[in-house]
Amino acid sequence: xxxxxxxxxxxxxxxxxxxxxxxxxxxxxxxxxxxxxxxxxxxxxxxxxxxxxxxxxxxxxxxxxxxxxxxxxxxxxxxxxxxxxxxxxxxxxxxxxxxxxxxxxxxxxxxxxxxxxxxxxxxxxxxxxxxxxxxxxxxxxxxxxxxxxxxxxxxxxxxxxxxxxxxxxxxxxxxxxxxxxxxxxxxxxxxxxxxxxxxxxxxxxxxxxxxxxxxxxxxxxxxxxxxxxxxxxxxxxxxxxxxxxxxxxxxxxxxxxxxxxxxxxxxxxxxxxxxxxxxxxxxxxxxxxxxxxxxxxxxxxxxxxxxxxxxxxxxxxxxxxxxxxxxxxxxxxxxxxxxxxxxxxxxxxxxxxxxxxxxxxxxxxxxxxxxxxxxxxxxxxxxxxxxxxxxxxxxxxxxxxxxxxxxxxxxxxxxxxxxxxxxxxxxxxxxxxxxxxxxx
Amino acid sequence: xxxxxxxxxxxxxxxxxxxxxxxxxxxxxxxxxxxxxxxxxxxxxxxxxxxxxxxxxxxxxxxxxxxxxxxxxxxxxxxxxxxxxxxxxxxxxxxxxxxxxxxxxxxxxxxxxxxxxxxxxxxxxxxxxxxxxxxxxxxxxxxxxxxxxxxxxxxxxxxxxxxxxxxxxxxxxxxxxxxxxxxxxxxxxxxxxxxxxxxxxxxxxxxxxxxxxxxxxxxxxxxxxxxxxxxxxxxxxxxxxxxxxxxxxxxxxxxxxxxxxxxxxxxxxxxxxxxxxxxxxxxxxxxxxxxxxxxxxxxxxxxxxxxxxxxxxxxxxxxxxxxxxxxxxxxxxxxxxxxxxxxxxxxxxxxxxxxxxxxxxxxxxxxxxxxxxxxxxxxxxxxxxxxxxxxxxxxxxxxxxxxxxxxxxxxxxxxxxxxxxxxxxxxxxxxxxxxxxxxxxxxxxxxxxxxxxxxxxxxxxxxxxxxxxxxxxxxxxxxxxxxxx
Numbered sequence: 001x002x003x004x005x006x007x008x009x010x011x012x013x014x015x016x017x018x019x020x021x022x023x024x025x026x027x028x029x030x031x032x033x034x035x036x037x038x039x040x041x042x043x044x045x046x047x048x049x050x051x052x053x054x055x056x057x058x059x060x061x062x063x064x065x066x067x068x069x070x071x072x073x074x075x076x077x078x079x080x081x082x083x084x085x086x087x088x089x090x091x092x093x094x095x096x097x098x099x100x101x102x103x104x105x106x107x108x109x110x111x112x113x114x115x116x117x118x119x120x121x122x123x124x125x126x127x128x129x130x131x132x133x134x135x136x137x138x139x140x141x142x143x144x145x146x147x148x149x150x151x152x153x154x155x156x157x158x159x160x161x162x163x164x165x166x167x168x169x170x171x172x173x174x175x176x177x178x179x180x181x182x183x184x185x186x187x188x189x190x191x192x193x194x195x196x197x198x199x200x201x202x203x204x205x206x207x208x209x210x211x212x213x214x215x216x217x218x219x220x221x222x223x224x225x226x227x228x229x230x231x232x233x234x235x236x237x238x239x240x241x242x243x244x245x246x247x248x249x250x251x252x253x254x255x256x257x258x259x260x261x262x263x264x265x266x267x268x269x270x271x272x273x274x275x276x277x278x279x280x281x282x283x284x285x286x287x288x289x290x291x292x293x294x295x296x297x298x299x300x301x302x303x304x305x306x307x308x309x310x311x312x313x314x315x316x317x318x319x320x321x322x323x324x325x326x327x328x329x330x331x332x333x334x335x336x337x338x339x340x341x342x343x344x345x346x347x348x349x350x351x352x353x354x355x356x357x358x359x360x361x362x363x364x365x366x367x368x369x370x371x372x373x374x375x376x377x378x379x380x381x382x383x384x385x386x387x388x389x390x391x392x393x394x395x396x397x398x399x400x401x402x403x404x405x406x407x408x409x410x411x412x413x414x415x416x417x418x419x420x421x422x423x424x425x426x427x428x429x430x431x432x433x434x435x436x437x438x439x440x
Numbered sequence: 441x442x443x444x445x446x447x448x449x450x451x452x453x454x455x456x457x458x459x460x461x462x463x464x465x466x467x468x469x470x471x472x473x474x475x476x477x478x479x480x481x482x483x484x485x486x487x488x489x490x491x492x493x494x495x496x497x498x499x500x501x502x503x504x505x506x507x508x509x510x511x512x513x514x515x516x517x518x519x520x521x522x523x524x525x526x527x528x529x530x531x532x533x534x535x536x537x538x539x540x541x542x543x544x545x546x547x548x549x550x551x552x553x554x555x556x557x558x559x560x561x562x563x564x565x566x567x568x569x570x571x572x573x574x575x576x577x578x579x580x581x582x583x584x585x586x587x588x589x590x591x592x593x594x595x596x597x598x599x600x601x602x603x604x605x606x607x608x609x610x611x612x613x614x615x616x617x618x619x620x621x622x623x624x625x626x627x628x629x630x631x632x633x634x635x636x637x638x639x640x641x642x643x644x645x646x647x648x649x650x651x652x653x654x655x656x657x658x659x660x661x662x663x664x665x666x667x668x669x670x671x672x673x674x675x676x677x678x679x680x681x682x683x684x685x686x687x688x689x690x691x692x693x694x695x696x697x698x699x700x701x702x703x704x705x706x707x708x709x710x711x712x713x714x715x716x717x718x719x720x721x722x723x724x725x726x727x728x729x730x731x732x733x734x735x736x737x738x739x740x741x742x743x744x745x746x747x748x749x750x751x752x753x754x755x756x757x758x759x760x761x762x763x764x765x766x767x768x769x770x771x772x773x774x775x776x777x778x779x780x781x782x783x784x785x786x787x788x789x790x791x792x793x794x795x796x797x798x799x800x801x802x803x804x805x806x807x808x809x810x811x812x813x814x815x816x817x818x819x820x821x822x823x824x825x826x827x828x829x830x831x832x833x834x835x836x837x838x839x840x841x842x843x844x845x846x847x848x849x850x851x852x853x854x855x856x857x858x859x860x861x862x863x864x865x866x867x868x869x870x871x872x873x874x875x876x877x878x879x880x881x882x883x884x885x886x887x888x889x890x891x892x893x894x895x896x897x898x899x900x901x902x903x904x905x906x907x908x909x910x911x912x913x914x915x916x917x918x919x920x921x922x923x924x925x
Binding site: 026027029030032033034036037038039040041043044045047048050051054055058238239240242243244245246247250251259260262263264265266267269270271272273274275276277278280281282285286288303306307310334335336360361363364365366367370371373375393396397400401408411412415418419422426 | 716754840885
């Protein structure tokens with residue numbers, strides 16, 4: 001039937017059209033309708049491609065970073081004027097002596113004459129403001145370096161980094177860019193001598209929040225997210241599975257279970273920001289748990305993922321055929337034994353798939369975390385889930401509102417990291433489903 | 441001992457209980473005087489359950505009660521003028537708390553110096569890394585000392601009580617093990633209760649949402665009348681300087697308009713694209729196209745909304761501003777209704793398409809064959825037979841997508857702007873309910889000022905609106921679903 005329709009040749013259509021003059025019009029409308037469908041599908045997929053390409057094209061450069069290698073002469077006269085070379089003496093005392101050390105290094109490497117103060121300041125502009133503290137840290141860790149010379153890799157500022165990568169262009173008017181012509185001369189000089197080079201940006205994965213893009217990273221945020229995922233996993237999996245077992249296997253059909261059922265379906269569609277407000281009112285305002293703690297974030301995300309876990313667990317339990325239960329009961333097992341020894345193990349792949357998908361959703365959730373103060377400037381790694389922490393999506397949110405070019409690049413890179421995690425989790429779920437899916 | 445140590449103790453004793461319970465039942469069975477009523481593991485679990493559950497309940501009750509007793513102790517030391525000042529009472533108690541924390545760090549010598557007044561407590565605390573806002577009053581010091589003492593006592597009491605309860609229950613359960621004890625039934629009953637408790641967490645969440653928001657919202661409405669809130673056309677919640685009575689205007693209508701306007705554009709994108717994709721995939725596409733296109737579209741639903749927000753902020757917004765809004769003189773902002781609506785629409789495509797796809801696929805083949813057999817084209821079949829049959833489900837899917845659009849936060853926070861406008865021009869900045877909730881609840885919070893509390897009034901309005909849409913959607917799907925069997 002359908003075959004004849006779709007295999008109509010033009011000649012056949014012509015013959016038929018003698019009988020029904022409307023046929024041409026109807027075929028045209030058929031083709032139009034089909035084209036709408038193709039257009040809609042193409043639009044959707046195009047949006048996906050556009051989204052990914054816009055983020056990747058902005059972000060891939062952030063995985064490399066401009067570094068400048070200079071030969072540092074750890075002059076004892078500058079760093080240890082009193083002759084005390086212990087780590088405490090280095091960390092104590094005047095901080096300016098390390099600025100002096102760094103200035104001397106820059107002066108010597110770039111061959112700036114000691115009288116040219118402006119030239120020195122221009123050159124210092126190229127380096128991250130964290131350079132002299134970095135030298136101090138280095139010496140404190142290894143005081144034996146004093147009196148020696150060593151090649152040290154310094155971070156260039158975010159603006160220099162953007163210029164080297166070409167996202168701040170030299171052909172726009174000088175007044176409109178942060179990198180001036182005098183800086184460009186110095187950059188070219190450093191590049192020609194081989195001191196300035198691009199290296200893999202390991203800091204992106206290890207550093208925490210910073211106002212200086214060159215030393216900002218998602219490491220601290222990732223640990224916060226990890227803590228939250230652990231809390232979510234350890235709470236929502238047992239709670240969700242236990243709740244679904246009751247509803248699916250034991251609950252009598254009455255008003256109460258009906259209410260729970262409607263309730264769970266509704267909770268799955270409640271805006272996530274509402275859960276954040278619940279967390280703020282209950283966990284922080286009422287229970288006095290600390291703000292910005294990953295424990296509270298985990299608790300809130302547990303509530304948001306619980307409906308997903310329950311719905312998928314119930315589907316997995318429902319898919320186990322009744323004959324399994326009958327067999328268990330038939331050989332004398334109690335209802336509880338049947339469920340825990342026979343039904344639940346068969347439903348495990350489905351439950352795990354649903355849980356992983358729920359976790360992936362929780363990992364990308366931002367709005368509820370803003371409510372409980374996870375939008376925080378956190379520099380240090382949180383040691384426990386009660387310490388102030390931030391999460392990958394809130395870090396992305398904070399960076400997204402920074403105007404600097406180097407932060408836009410890092411935001412895109414952080415998004416790529418987040419999407420990579422999500423992709424890995426979802427692939428896990430798909431693999432699990434493929435490997436263990438059973439047809440009864 | 442902290443609560444974690446207590447929990448570890450309970451866990452350890454319970455596992456020990458499991459072991460000896462099991463051992464005793466095996467020993468009894470070996471005597472063989474009477475057949476055992478349950479398996480050894482059940483006797484073990486019986487002791488485990490009896491050891492752990494009462495102890496955990498006692499621990500939870502004591503942990504809940506402790507702050508109240510401590511609070512009471514602090515109040516006893518506060519002078520009357522501080523107690524009378526209702527608004528600053530919580531601040532005064534928090535100050536005592538700070539002093540108490542500081543006292544924990546000082547050495548006995550320093551303590552002596554503080555008591556006789558040789559040094560100020562503030563400077564000693566600062567040396568130990570506990571900064572205080574002001575000097576320590578004598579009454580604060582006294583209250584803090586008694587607070588620390590009471591806390592220590594309470595902690596000891598908790599430790600002793602919980603340990604005792606655990607041990608007693610362990611012994612009690614162990615003695616009860618006899619061949620005739622129906623351990624399995626007892627254990628299974630406990631498990632069933634735990635399962636019921638787990639399933640009611642969902643209900644508790646809903647109750648928690650409603651109660652927590654309702655109380656704060658009522659508090660807000662005691663300061664700003666509901667009529668002013670729901671019918672006001674100006675949103676201007678000035679963060680008033682401390683002490684001034686000015687509170688600003690909290691008109692809800694501009695936010696509602698912004699929310700609906702943006703959601704309208706989102707639906708304008710999502711419904712046609714989602715619906716036509718669903719129709720194409722279920723009626724026209726070969727199974728190969730379908731197996732590629734369906735997962736691809738569903739990726740859109742898995743992308744976090746913050747990513748969409750960033751996409752709108754950096755790509756779509758500037759593009760619309762530079763190529764549409766500015767050349768036609770419609771607006772100058774990259775943050776506008778069209779951007780937010782368009783990107784939100786993209787996010788909602790899979791919600792509409794996959795639900796509709798399932799519903800369209802569920803329409804039985806016989807209906808299609810009947811229509812095609814009468815000479816209708818495929819599109820006529822879809823339009824006149826399949827869609828009417830699937831309509832309730834599709835309407836449900838669209839309503840669910842609409843409720844997502846209203847509650848969506850990150851896209852509008854980044855792309856819609858913060859200015860509360862009521863305008864018909866979609867190229868202007870507008871703001872939504874969710875944006876304002878985020879604005880009012882990030883930063884410093886003061887749960888006595890209408891500026892913070894208004895967020896809860898907005899929240900409960902949002903909750904009720906989305907709840908109504910969801911219930912409506914579910915009812916339509918349930919009530920009008922065609923039963924084909």
